[in-house]
Amino acid sequence: MRAAILQMTGGVDPAANADILTAAVQAAAADGATMLFTPEMSNLIDRDRERAARAIAPEYADPVLAEVRSAARAAGLWVHLGSLAVRRADGRLANRAFVIDATGTIVARYDKLHLFDVDLPSGETWRESAAYAAGDCARVVATPVGALGLSICYDLRFAALYAALSDAGARVLAIPAAFTQPTGVAHWEVLLRARAIESAAWVIAAAQTGCHADGRTTYGHSIVVDPWGDVILDMGTVPGLDFFEIDDARTTDVRARIPVLAHRRAIPPVER
Template identity: 70%
Template sequence: MRAALLQMTGGIDPAANAVTLVEAIGRAADGGAAMLFTPEMSGLLDRDRARAAASIVAEDDDPVLAAVRDAAARAGLWVSLGSLALRRPDGRYANRGFVIDGSGTIRARYDKLHLFDVDLPTGESWRESAAYAPGDAALVVDTPLGRLGLSICYDLRFADLYRVLADAGAEMLAIPAAFTRPTGAAHWEVLMRARAIETGSFVLAAAQVGEHADGRATWGHSLAVDPWGRVLADMGDAPGLALVDIDRAPVADARARIPVPAHRRAIPAVTHQ
């Protein structure tokens, strides 16, 4: 099966972002892909929360989601829509990813579990929890590529999440992101390869890239990694679409060669002497 990764420079205009997504769906289908993977915050990337508020609406009212569902149905293509900023009934926001099938039906929803609250040495400060509510459940979904475990960006740093997903049968891990450049340069590839190796799973990580209208800069380098930790695709630092052929056989092979789940033991309580 063939997967497509979209690397995009998302901005503050949802309509423009929707055009990028719809065009990518068409290109992915024309390239023979069974499923397209898009970055975190595919519909709106705006660090100015006062300005962004007018564009963050409830799921049923979101024009980007509607456009992607319609385009997926017309192309007959599955889409892992990395995430959208959506308004919850309680007034807080959700950083929510979707899996949409080839009829345009939503097969799964995942709200980002781990929120990015950090102060970087560069002076950048991020407080995702100031506006967003965390999710409360891990999620796997069956797709044409295999069973897919969902996550978003900062989730990458929490290896226990991916163990849970692999234990639930995930063969593929979606890790859409909008990584900062300092953390991307230091940690992006090594963590992606680690998650693939630890779980014996494919990693498909579509990312935001470049200089954005809200003033931020993101790392890019969307990756596809196989279960042995080999990088199948690295999209570098420019927007575009990559096509990657996926053969599920390496999942069983990697897990048989190093059968970590069979060797796992309950960790005893830590003692201090």
């Protein structure tokens, strides 16, 4: 199954980001892809919370989501929007992933479970929970590339989520991100390969890259990893669109060779 992955340098203007996304939908479909994967925060990258708040809308009114749904319908393409910043009914914000089918219908949503609250040695401080509310459920959805387990960025560090997703039938794991430069250099590839290996599943990780208008720098290196842990695509740091093939037979073969899912056991209480 042919799929496409978008690496982008998102900015503070949702309309400009929408133009990038809709162009990617059209290009992906024209080159024979069945599904497109985009990064975390595809509609808005802005660490100025006051300015960002003015641009973040409820899901039903988000113009970027509306444009991508329309483009998907016109192109006949499935889209995994890695995430959008949206406003919840209670006024809090959500970092929310969407799976959109080839008719433009939203078939799945997922709100990021693990929020990025850290102080990095580089001096960067992030408090995602100051504005965003964490999700309360995990999600697996049927797609043309296979049963897709949804996650977002910092979720990557929590292996139990991916065990739950693969136990629930996921054969492909989506891990869109806007990874920081220092954490990306240290941990990005090794964690993605680990999640693929321990779940014997494909990993598709569309990423933000480069220097953004709000002053942050993201790591890039959108990656696709096969169920054996081999990196079959690494986009480096240049924004753009690339393509890859998902072979479900590879998943079946790896799971037969090392049946990690069948061998999983509930962990007993830890004695101290």
